[in-house]
Amino acid sequence: MAQIKTVTSEKTEVKKTAIKKKFSGVVVSDKMDKTIVVRVERTKIDPKYGKRFVVSRKYKVHDEKNKFKEDDKVTFVECRPLSKDKRWRVLYQ
Numbered sequence: 375m376a377q378i379k380t381v382t383s384e385k386t387e388v389k390k391t392a393i394k395k396k397f398s399g400v401v402v403s404d405k406m407d408k409t410i411v412v413r414v415e416r417t418k419i420d421p422k423y424g425k426r427f428v429v430s431r432k433y434k435v436h437d438e439k440n441k442f443k444e445d446d447k448v449t450f451v452e453c454r455p456l457s458k459d460k461r462w463r464v465l466y467q
Contacts, residue, residue, distance in 0.1 A: 396465075398449040401442050402432060409460060410437045412448055436463040 399414035415430045434457075435450045442448055442464065453463045 394451045394453075396449065396451045397433070397462075398447065399433070401444050401446045401448060404437075404440075404443050408437055408440060410435050410442050410448070410464070412450065412462075433462050434459045436460050438464075439466070441466070 397412075397414050399412040401410050402413045403411040412433050412435050413430050414433060415428050417426050418429050419426050433450070435448070436453070436456050449465045449467075450462045451465060452461055455461050456463070
Protein backbone atom coordinates (compact mmCIF):
# COMPACT_ATOMS: atom_id res chain seq x y z
CA MET A 375 0.00 0.00 0.00
CA ALA A 376 1.39 3.40 -1.00
CA GLN A 377 1.87 6.09 1.58
CA ILE A 378 0.39 9.49 0.90
CA LYS A 379 2.45 12.47 1.92
CA THR A 380 0.76 15.74 2.61
CA VAL A 381 2.79 18.87 2.26
CA THR A 382 1.57 22.03 3.84
CA SER A 383 3.11 25.36 3.12
CA GLU A 384 1.98 28.88 3.63
CA LYS A 385 1.62 30.47 0.22
CA THR A 386 -0.19 33.61 -0.63
CA GLU A 387 -2.99 32.92 -3.01
CA VAL A 388 -2.86 35.05 -6.11
CA LYS A 389 -5.90 35.32 -8.33
CA LYS A 390 -4.96 35.35 -11.97
CA THR A 391 -7.36 37.07 -14.30
CA ALA A 392 -6.84 36.92 -18.02
CA ILE A 393 -6.50 40.19 -19.87
CA LYS A 394 -9.00 39.88 -22.68
CA LYS A 395 -8.82 41.84 -25.91
CA LYS A 396 -11.79 44.11 -26.51
CA PHE A 397 -12.85 45.57 -29.87
CA SER A 398 -15.79 47.51 -31.25
CA GLY A 399 -17.00 47.62 -34.82
CA VAL A 400 -19.94 47.55 -37.20
CA VAL A 401 -21.98 44.44 -38.05
CA VAL A 402 -21.50 43.54 -41.71
CA SER A 403 -23.53 40.31 -41.84
CA ASP A 404 -26.10 38.61 -39.59
CA LYS A 405 -27.15 35.78 -41.91
CA MET A 406 -25.76 32.94 -39.77
CA ASP A 407 -27.51 31.54 -36.70
CA LYS A 408 -25.98 32.92 -33.46
CA THR A 409 -23.06 34.40 -35.40
CA ILE A 410 -22.44 37.89 -36.73
CA VAL A 411 -19.58 39.21 -38.83
CA VAL A 412 -18.13 42.45 -37.48
CA ARG A 413 -15.77 44.79 -39.34
CA VAL A 414 -13.22 46.60 -37.17
CA GLU A 415 -11.45 49.59 -38.71
CA ARG A 416 -8.27 51.15 -37.43
CA THR A 417 -6.01 53.90 -38.70
CA LYS A 418 -2.37 53.22 -39.51
CA ILE A 419 0.40 55.60 -40.50
CA ASP A 420 2.78 54.85 -43.34
CA PRO A 421 6.30 54.66 -41.86
CA LYS A 422 8.02 56.38 -44.77
CA TYR A 423 5.57 59.04 -45.92
CA GLY A 424 3.52 59.58 -42.77
CA LYS A 425 0.19 59.31 -44.58
CA ARG A 426 -2.74 57.94 -42.63
CA PHE A 427 -4.85 55.13 -44.06
CA VAL A 428 -7.65 52.88 -42.83
CA VAL A 429 -7.17 49.14 -42.40
CA SER A 430 -10.15 46.89 -41.67
CA ARG A 431 -10.51 43.31 -40.51
CA LYS A 432 -13.57 41.08 -40.13
CA TYR A 433 -14.26 38.90 -37.09
CA LYS A 434 -16.89 36.21 -36.57
CA VAL A 435 -18.56 36.94 -33.24
CA HIS A 436 -20.93 34.79 -31.18
CA ASP A 437 -24.35 36.43 -30.69
CA GLU A 438 -26.37 34.03 -28.52
CA LYS A 439 -29.65 36.00 -28.69
CA ASN A 440 -29.48 36.94 -32.41
CA LYS A 441 -30.05 40.49 -31.22
CA PHE A 442 -27.77 42.48 -33.54
CA LYS A 443 -28.56 43.28 -37.17
CA GLU A 444 -26.55 44.84 -40.01
CA ASP A 445 -25.12 48.35 -39.42
CA ASP A 446 -25.38 48.01 -35.60
CA LYS A 447 -22.35 49.03 -33.58
CA VAL A 448 -21.17 46.26 -31.20
CA THR A 449 -18.43 45.68 -28.65
CA PHE A 450 -16.95 42.20 -28.28
CA VAL A 451 -14.25 40.40 -26.27
CA GLU A 452 -12.16 37.31 -26.81
CA CYS A 453 -13.21 33.99 -25.30
CA ARG A 454 -12.50 30.29 -25.65
CA PRO A 455 -12.80 28.84 -29.16
CA LEU A 456 -16.47 28.25 -29.94
CA SER A 457 -15.94 26.89 -33.46
CA LYS A 458 -13.27 26.84 -36.16
CA ASP A 459 -13.46 30.60 -36.72
CA LYS A 460 -15.30 31.98 -33.67
CA ARG A 461 -13.15 33.14 -30.75
CA TRP A 462 -15.15 36.23 -29.81
CA ARG A 463 -18.42 36.95 -28.03
CA VAL A 464 -20.64 40.02 -27.90
CA LEU A 465 -20.89 42.20 -24.80
CA TYR A 466 -24.58 42.98 -24.25
CA GLN A 467 -25.39 46.44 -22.90
